[in-house]
Amino acid sequence: MTKKLPSIISKISPALALLAVVLIWAAATGFSLVPSFMLPTPRAVARAFIGDFPTLMRHASVTLTEAFLGLLLGVLLAFLLATLMDRFPTLYKALYPLLVITQTVPTIAVAPLLVLWMGFGMAPKITLVVITTFFPIAVSLLDGYRSADPDAVSLLRSMGAGRVKIFLYIKFPSALGSFFAGLKVSASYAVVGAVIAEWLGGFEGLGVYMTRVQKAYAFDKMFSVILFITLISLLLMWGVTGVKALAMPWERKEKEKKK
Amino acid sequence: MLISPDTALLEAHSISKSFGENAVLRDVDFTLKKGELVCLLGVSGAGKTTLFNILSGLMLPDSGQVLLNGVDITGHPGKISYMLQKDLLLPYRTVIDNVALPLMIHGVPKARAREKAASYFQRFGLQGTEKKYPKQLSGGMRQRAALLRTYLASDGVALLDEPFSALDTITKSAMHAWYLDIMREIDLTTLFITHDMDEAIKLSDRICILSGRPGNIICEIPITVPRPRPQDFLLTQEFLDYKRKIAENLTV
Numbered sequence: 001m002t003k004k005l006p007s008i009i010s011k012i013s014p015a016l017a018l019l020a021v022v023l024i025w026a027a028a029t030g031f032s033l034v035p036s037f038m039l040p041t042p043r044a045v046a047r048a049f050i051g052d053f054p055t056l057m058r059h060a061s062v063t064l065t066e067a068f069l070g071l072l073l074g075v076l077l078a079f080l081l082a083t084l085m086d087r088f089p090t091l092y093k094a095l096y097p098l099l100v101i102t103q104t105v106p107t108i109a110v111a112p113l114l115v116l117w118m119g120f121g122m123a124p125k126i127t128l129v130v131i132t133t134f135f136p137i138a139v140s141l142l143d144g145y146r147s148a149d150p151d152a153v154s155l156l157r158s159m160g161a162g163r164v165k166i167f168l169y170i171k172f173p174s175a176l177g178s179f180f181a182g183l184k185v186s187a188s189y190a191v192v193g194a195v196i197a198e199w200l201g202g203f204e205g206l207g208v209y210m211t212r213v214q215k216a217y218a219f220d221k222m223f224s225v226i227l228f229i230t231l232i233s234l235l236l237m238w239g240v241t242g243v244k245a246l247a248m249p250w251e252r253k254e255k256e257k258k259k
Numbered sequence: 260m261l262i263s264p265d266t267a268l269l270e271a272h273s274i275s276k277s278f279g280e281n282a283v284l285r286d287v288d289f290t291l292k293k294g295e296l297v298c299l300l301g302v303s304g305a306g307k308t309t310l311f312n313i314l315s316g317l318m319l320p321d322s323g324q325v326l327l328n329g330v331d332i333t334g335h336p337g338k339i340s341y342m343l344q345k346d347l348l349l350p351y352r353t354v355i356d357n358v359a360l361p362l363m364i365h366g367v368p369k370a371r372a373r374e375k376a377a378s379y380f381q382r383f384g385l386q387g388t389e390k391k392y393p394k395q396l397s398g399g400m401r402q403r404a405a406l407l408r409t410y411l412a413s414d415g416v417a418l419l420d421e422p423f424s425a426l427d428t429i430t431k432s433a434m435h436a437w438y439l440d441i442m443r444e445i446d447l448t449t450l451f452i453t454h455d456m457d458e459a460i461k462l463s464d465r466i467c468i469l470s471g472r473p474g475n476i477i478c479e480i481p482i483t484v485p486r487p488r489p490q491d492f493l494l495t496q497e498f499l500d501y502k503r504k505i506a507e508n509l510t511v
Contacts, residue, residue, distance in 0.1 A: 155347050158315045159361045159412050160337020169360065173351040250351050250392045 040220040049224035055209070056228050062205040063198065064232065066122055067190040070129020074186065078134050082141035086171070087163070092142075103135040107196055115201045125197040125205070132193040133186035140182025144175025177251075180244040187236040191229060267326075268293045268448055269314070269339065269416055274323035275473070276309055282473035283309050287323070289467065289476060291416070296442065296449045298459040301469035302509060307452045310469065311418050314450070315341035327416065337365070340412030342419045346405035348393035354404050355380075355389040361412035376411060382441065383407045399430045406438070410447060419451035423458065435462060439486065457493060460501045468508045478508050 022042055028034050029041040036044075049056075085092040107128060114124035148171045156166050198207025206225055213221040245252055269291040276284045283306040291297055301307050312318035314325055316336035325333045332338045340361070348357045355373055358380075362372035380386050383403050393401055402422065409417050423431045439462065442449060453459050459466050466480045482501060484492060492498055 149347070151343050151345060152347050152349065154317055155341070155343055156360075156364065158317055158336050158341040159364045161364045165364055169349070169364075173349070176351070248351065250394070 037217070037219065040223055044220040045223040045227065048218075048220040049227060052221055052224055056206070056225065059204055059206045059209045060228065060232065062122075063191065063194045063207065066125040066194040066197070066205070067129055067236075069122075070126045070194065071133050071186060071190040073126065074130045074133035074190075075137055075183070077130065078137035078141060078182075082138045082145065083167075085142060086145040099135060099138060102131060107132055107193060111197050111200050114197065120201045120203065125194050125202070128197040129190050129193040132189045136182040136185045136189070137179065138182075140178040141175050144178035145171045147178065148174040176248055180240060180247070183244075184237050184240045187240050188233040191233050191236065195229060266292050268295075268328060269450070270324075270326040271310075271314060272324045272326070274310065274313055274320045274325070276306070276313060276318070276320050277473070284313075284320075285473035285475055287469075287475055291448060291450055293415075293448055294443075294446065295464050296439075296451075296462055297465045297467060298463040299450060299452050299467050299469055300454075300456070300459055300505065300509065301474065303454075305469045305471070306474035307469055308420060310474075311341065311420055311452065315339060315418055317341070338413060339416040339418060340409045342405060342409040342417065342422055344421050344424065346393075346401045346425075348401055348405055348408075350393055353390050353392055354385065354396065357393065358385075358404055358408045358411065361408060376407070379407055379411070382444070384437070398426055399434060402426060402434060403437075406441075410445060415446060416448045417450070419449060421452055421454065424453070424455070431458075438462075456502055456505055459505070460498060461488065461493065466505065468505065470509065480504055480508075 025039075026042050029036060029039055040048075081095070085095055110131065111124070111128055114127050118124040118127065152170050152174075153166055156170055161169065194205065195207040195210065198205040199211055202208045206229060210222065210225050213225065267290045271287055271289040274284055274287040274289075275282075287310060289310075299307050299310070309318065313320045313323075313333075316325070316332060316334055316338060319334045323333075324331055327338055348354070349360070352360070355376055359367075359369075359372040359376035362375060363369060367375070377389060380389060383406070385400065385404055385407065388396060388400065388404070393404070396404065402425075406417075406419075406422070409419070423434055426434060435458070441447070451462075460482060463482050466482065467476045468478050468480070469475070470477045480501065484497065
């Protein structure tokens with residue numbers, strides 16, 4: 001019994017912290033410490049969220065399509081490049097600095113160029129998502145490949161395994177853990193990347209909708225969009241965790257044993 | 260070459276290896292007969308692991324040859340099996356898939372490889388662990404699984420680098436008895452490295468002492484006590500005589 005209480009507290013503490021933030025927000029707006037045109041009350045945001053829900057969903061379907069396609073392409077590209085870079089050390093040396101540079105170029109600065117080059121359709125958005133998601137995955141895959149136990153590689157070589165089999169049996173499975181860590185980060189980047197690209201021009205999508213409500217000074221709607229994007233990102237990250245549990249059943253077994 | 264070639268299973272002929280300026284092995288000659296259990300003893304840095312890497316084909320010697328059944332296998336891994344110091348069971352594969360791995364690498368289809376591996380589980384005391392992951396096994400079981408995998412990696416010659424060193428004394432002693440049994444049963448020839456003199460005397464048919472810089476096999480001590488060796492063999496004068504003889508030869 002004495003042991004249970006702290007564990008309950010530790011479980012609900014994040015919820016309590018969230019509640020505290022909402023309460024402070026409600027107090028600040030409710031007692032007019034902050035004018036309501038600058039910061040709407042939680043209730044107004046909730047009302048806007050419910051009222052706007054069909055519109056939000058319609059725009060979200062566009063944004064999510066862009067995010068998913070971008071993420072998919074980003075993962076494929078990262079996988080291809082990381083695998084080649086791991087195989088050929090010269091390529092690794094040549095491309096690694098370039099990889100870091102693609103990450104330090106600010107997304108917001110590139111987005112207008114992409115719109116100029118590719119127009120107002122989905123192409124520039126998907127491209128931007130690819131640019132932002134590609135790096136964390138490529139780097140985590142590279143680190144993962146390198147984390148493979150050299151003794152395990154020797155063991156497989158002593159069994160007569162060639163490069164391909166060493167990759168399949170040792171390198172790739174060793175990299176899975178850090179791959180999913182990278183994917184989790186990238187999944188949240190993907191949505192944000194798509195939204196930022198939509199700000200700069202387009203016909204549909206959560207980013208386009210955001211700029212519209214912003215220009216109308218509809219702050220309650222603005223906040224409800226932000227809330228919605230946060231929820232989508234969270235859901236995506238949970239999704240990645242779920243896929244990871246399916247793809248790496250041995251990790252689950254270890255936890256079960258510890259219990 | 261005192262032994263006639265028809266009884267020699269694994270032969271090393273004047274193996275030499277240097278790393279840069281540092282000569283590790285010079286003209287090492289060595290023969291392993293079928294069914295033998297031979298121990299390679301030597302101080303750290305005497306080149307035991309280098310010799311194993313060369314015998315297993317992972318490393319090319321500067322000069323010399325490795326023959327298996329008279330066929331040159333120098334620099335050709337996959338012919339004899341090599342168990343490294345750690346058990347190296349892959350954490351992301353189930354026990355059965357770990358054990359069947361060498362078969363899969365040799366191109367046996369997955370289902371057949373699993374089937375063949377499973378047929379040994381009973382004999383290796385691993386029944387019921389097929390679908391588990393290595394982390395869920397005890398130290399002794401992991402070691403037996405690694406030994407079964409080593410056995411399946413070749414047709415009967417195993418190089419073991421300190422196979423029992425990570426186990427506690429009681430498990431180790433049980434593993435010794437078990438290994439001697441299984442070795443006879445499955446017709447395995449073993450060359451193993453150890454730092455433990457007692458272990459070497461208890462298990463081996465013959466002890467080869469690798470010493471000097473560059474390393475060479477300076478003497479071979481046959482252990483003539485018949486098997487199974489009694490439990491109190493470790494307390495006999497004979498045992499101590501062997502131990503003294505080894506200690507005299509094991510100089511840095």
